[in-house]
Amino acid sequence: MIEGTGPALAFWGLSALTLVSAGGVIVSRNLFHAVLFLVLAFIGIAGFFLLLSAEFLAMAQIVIYVGAIAVLMLYAIVLTPRAGRDNRETWMAVPALFVAVGLAAVLLFAIHDTDWAKSARAYVLSAGELGRELLGTWVLPFQLASVLLTAALVGAVMLVRSPEEERKEEEE
Amino acid sequence: MSVTLEHFLTVSALLFTLGLFIALSKRNAVGVLMGVELMLNASNLALLAFARLTEGPAQIAGPVFVVFVITVAAAEVAVALALAVSVYRVRETIDVDRITLLRM
Amino acid sequence: MIWLPFLVSEHWWDLRDLGNLSREILELIERGLGSEVAYIVSPLIGFVASFLLFVLPTQLYLGVYGERRLIGRMQSRLGPNRVGKFGLLQPIADAIKLIQKEAITPRGADRWVMWTAPVVFVAPAVLVWAVIPFGPNMVIADLPTGLVYYLAVAALPVLAAFMAGWSSNNKYSLFGAMRVVAMAISYEVALVLALLGVVLFTQTLSLQEIILWQRDLDIWLVFLQPLAFIIYFISASAELNRTPTDIAEAESEIVAGYLTEYSGMKWGLFYGMDIGYAIAAAAFGSTVFLGGWSFFGLEEWVPPWLILIVKTQLFYFVFIWTRGTLPRLRIDQLMGLAWKYLLPLAAVNLLVVAAERLWWKEAELGDGIVYLFAAINIVLAVVLLVGWARALGYRPERVRTRPRLVKEPLGYVPADSSAGGGQ
Numbered sequence: 001m002i003e004g005t006g007p008a009l010a011f012w013g014l015s016a017l018t019l020v021s022a023g024g025v026i027v028s029r030n031l032f033h034a035v036l037f038l039v040l041a042f043i044g045i046a047g048f049f050l051l052l053s054a055e056f057l058a059m060a061q062i063v064i065y066v067g068a069i070a071v072l073m074l075y076a077i078v079l080t081p082r083a084g085r086d087n088r089e090t091w092m093a094v095p096a097l098f099v100a101v102g103l104a105a106v107l108l109f110a111i112h113d114t115d116w117a118k119s120a121r122a123y124v125l126s127a128g129e130l131g132r133e134l135l136g137t138w139v140l141p142f143q144l145a146s147v148l149l150t151a152a153l154v155g156a157v158m159l160v161r162s163p164e165e166e167r168k169e170e171e172e
Numbered sequence: 173m174s175v176t177l178e179h180f181l182t183v184s185a186l187l188f189t190l191g192l193f194i195a196l197s198k199r200n201a202v203g204v205l206m207g208v209e210l211m212l213n214a215s216n217l218a219l220l221a222f223a224r225l226t227e228g229p230a231q232i233a234g235p236v237f238v239v240f241v242i243t244v245a246a247a248e249v250a251v252a253l254a255l256a257v258s259v260y261r262v263r264e265t266i267d268v269d270r271i272t273l274l275r276m
Numbered sequence: 277m278i279w280l281p282f283l284v285s286e287h288w289w290d291l292r293d294l295g296n297l298s299r300e301i302l303e304l305i306e307r308g309l310g311s312e313v314a315y316i317v318s319p320l321i322g323f324v325a326s327f328l329l330f331v332l333p334t335q336l337y338l339g340v341y342g343e344r345r346l347i348g349r350m351q352s353r354l355g356p357n358r359v360g361k362f363g364l365l366q367p368i369a370d371a372i373k374l375i376q377k378e379a380i381t382p383r384g385a386d387r388w389v390m391w392t393a394p395v396v397f398v399a400p401a402v403l404v405w406a407v408i409p410f411g412p413n414m415v416i417a418d419l420p421t422g423l424v425y426y427l428a429v430a431a432l433p434v435l436a437a438f439m440a441g442w443s444s445n446n447k448y449s450l451f452g453a454m455r456v457v458a459m460a461i462s463y464e465v466a467l468v469l470a471l472l473g474v475v476l477f478t479q480t481l482s483l484q485e486i487i488l489w490q491r492d493l494d495i496w497l498v499f500l501q502p503l504a505f506i507i508y509f510i511s512a513s514a515e516l517n518r519t520p521t522d523i524a525e526a527e528s529e530i531v532a533g534y535l536t537e538y539s540g541m542k543w544g545l546f547y548g549m550d551i552g553y554a555i556a557a558a559a560f561g562s563t564v565f566l567g568g569w570s571f572f573g574l575e576e577w578v579p580p581w582l583i584l585i586v587k588t589q590l591f592y593f594v595f596i597w598t599r600g601t602l603p604r605l606r607i608d609q610l611m612g613l614a615w616k617y618l619l620p621l622a623a624v625n626l627l628v629v630a631a632e633r634l635w636w637k638e639a640e641l642g643d644g645i646v647y648l649f650a651a652i653n654i655v656l657a658v659v660l661l662v663g664w665a666r667a668l669g670y671r672p673e674r675v676r677t678r679p680r681l682v683k684e685p686l687g688y689v690p691a692d693s694s695a696g697g698g699q
Binding site: 001002003004005007008011015018019022023025026031034035038041042045048049051052053054057060061064065068069072073075076077079080082083084085087088089090091092093095096097099100101103104107108111112116117118123124125129130133134138141145148149151152153155156157159160162 | 176224227260
Binding site: 005006030032033036039046055056058059060062063066067068070071074075078126127128 | 312315386388389419420421424425427428431432434435438439442450454457461464479481
C-alpha cells in the first residue's frame with residue numbers, strides 16, 4: 001500500500017478525473033468532444049502510472065496515446081465527413097448496459113473477496129531496468145512487436161490507398 | 173489514509189466496464205475504438221498495480237507487459253482506423269448498424 | 277592561491293546558487309509551520325524562482341522584443357522602436373492592446389473547445405521549465421526520466437493546434453491544423469531518434485545527470501554528436517512551426533492556419549507561447565547539447581543560471597536567424613525532408629553512436645577517447661549531411677549573382693535584357 005496524504009489526494013483526484021472523463025465519452029453528444037474526453041482519461045491514467053512509480057511508462061503513455069493514437073482518431077473523424085458524428089448509441093445499448101453492470105459486479109466482488117499477497121517493500125521501476133529486461137529476457141516478444149508494428153504500418157498504408165492510385169501503380 | 177491494491181483494482185475494473193459499454197454500444201466505428209482503447213488502458217493500470225503492490229518472483233513482468241500492450245494497441249488503432257477510412261470510401265458511412273452486409 | 281570568495285558557496289546570501297536560499301526558506305517554514313506546509317511550498321518556491329524570476333522577464337520578454345527587432349533588422353527595416361527607449365516597452369504595449377481587444381467567436385464554432393485550445397497550448401511552454409536545471413542544486417523536479425518528460429510535454433501542442441483548427445468551423449483552419457499535426461508527428465520521430473543517440477552516451481535520462489556527464493568529461497554533446505544536434509535543431513524548429521517550416525501559419529499561404537479565427541488575448545496567448553515554447557525548446561537543447569549551466573569550470577564563480585540564460589538566448593538567436601534568412605518550404609518538401617532525409621540520418625547516427633559506445637565500454641578505453649569520437653562524428657556528420665542530400669537530389673541552385681555585362685552602343689547593359697529585348 002502507498003502511505004501518505006499526498007498520494008491519497010492524488011489517487012482520489014485522478015480517479016475522479018478518469019472516471020468522469022470516461023463517463024463523458026459515453027454521454028457527450030459530439031464525437032469530437034468524446035475524443036477529447038478520452039484524451040483526458042488517458043492523461044488521468046498517465047497520472048496513475050506516476051502514482052505507481054512507473055515514470056517512464058507514464059511519459060510513454062502520454063507520447064503514444066495522447067500524441068499519436070488520439071491524433072489518429074481525430075484524423076479518422078476528419079477524413080469521414082459524411083459519417084454520423086453525433087455519438088449515438090446502437091440498439092444494443094440496453095443489453096450492453098446489463099452486460100457491463102454484471103461484469104462490474106463480478107469484478108468488484110472478486111477484487112474485494114480475494115486475499116491478495118501484498119508486498120511489504122515498495123517496488124520502484126527504473127527505466128534502465130525496464131530496458132535491460134526488454135532486451136534480455138523478453139527480447140523475442142520485443143522483436144516480434146517490432147515486426148508487428150512494421151506490418152501494421154505497411155498494412156495501414158496499403159488499406160488507405162485509393163483505387164485510382166492502385167490502378168496507376170499497376171499500369172506502371 | 174493509504175491507497176491499497178483494492179483501490180487501484182476497483183478503478184481499473186470500473187474503467188474496464190465503462191470501456192466495454194462504450195465498445196458495445198456506440199454507433200460510430202471510431203467510438204467503438206475509443207471503448208477498446210479504454211479497456212486496454214484499464215488493463216495496463218491493473219498490471220502496474222499488481223507489479224508495484226504485490227509480492228512475486230518476476231515483478232518486472234508487469235511493466236514489460238504494459239510496454240507490449242501499449243505497442244500492440246498503437247498497431248491496432250492504426251489498422252482499425254485505416255479499415256474505417258477505407259470502408260467509408262465504399263459505403264459513405266462508418267455506422268456499425270449499417271455495415272451489416274458484405275455486399276450492399 | 278584561489279581567492280575563495282569567488283567560488284559558489286553554501287551561504288544563503290550567495291545568490292549564485294539559489295538552492296541555498298530556497299533551502300533556508302524551506303527549513304524556516306518547516307520549523308515554523310510543519311513539514312506538510314514545506315512539502316507543498318517547495319514546488320511553489322521553485323516555480324516562482326525559475327519561471328517568474330528567470331523565464332518570464334529575461335527570456336519571454338527579451339524573446340518577444342528581440343525577435344521582432346532582430347527579424348526587422350534582418351529584413352532591412354527597423355523593428356519596433358517607438359514605445360519606450362529602443363522599443364523596449366513594446367511587449368507590454370502588445371499585451372495591453374490584446375487584452376482590451378474583443379475576442380470574437382465565430383458563429384457555429386465550438387465555444388468550449390475554442391476556449392480550451394490556447395490553455396492546452398500554454399501548458400507545455402510552462403511545464404518544461406520544471407525539469408530544466410538552472411544550477412547544481414536548482415531544479416524544481418529532477419525527474420529520472422526528464423528527457424522523456426520533455427517529449428511527452430512536446431506532444432501536447434499538437435493536440436492543441438488540432439483543437440484550435442477544428443473548433444473554428446473554418447475549412448482553412450482545418451487544413452492548417454492537419455498540416456501542423458502531420459508535420460509534428462513526422463518530425464517527432466527524427467527528434468526521438470536523435471535524442472536516443474544522446475542517451476546512449478550519457479546512460480541516463482535525467483537532465484541534471486546529462487549536464488554533469490558533460491561537465492565531468494569536459495566536452496559538450498554538440499561536439500560529440502553534431503549530427504544529433506542538427507537533427508534536433510531542424511526537428512525542433514519544425515515542431516515549433518517556425519520558418520522555414522511554418523507552412524501551417526504562413527500568412528501568405530493559408531491566412532493564419534489554425535489561428536485564423538482567434539482574436540484578442542486568445543491569439544496573444546498563441547503568439548506568446550509560440551515564442552515561449554521556442555525558448556523552452558532552446559533551453560532544452562542547450563541543456564542537452566550545449567552543457568546547460570556548466571561552462572568548463574566557469575560555473576564555479578559566475579552564476580550558473582546566468583550561463584544557462586545566455587546559452588538559451590544564443591540558441592534562440594540562431595532560431596531567429598534561420599527564420600529571418602531562409603525561405604519557406606512547401607508541405608510536400610517538408611514531409612520529404614522529415615521522412616526521407618532526417619529519419620535515415622537519425623538512424624545512421626544511432627548506429628554509429630551505438631558502435632562507438634560498445635567499443636568504448638568493451639575495450640575499456642579511458643575517458644579521453646571522447647575527443648577521438650568527437651572528431652570522427654564531426655567528419656561523419658558533414659559527410660552524411662552533404663552526401664545524403666546530394667544522393668536524394670537536393671542540389672543548391674547555381675544562380676549567377678552578378679549579371680554579365682555586354683558592351684553595347686548605349687553603354688553597358690545586362691546580358692539577359694539584350695537577349696530578351698523586344699519580346
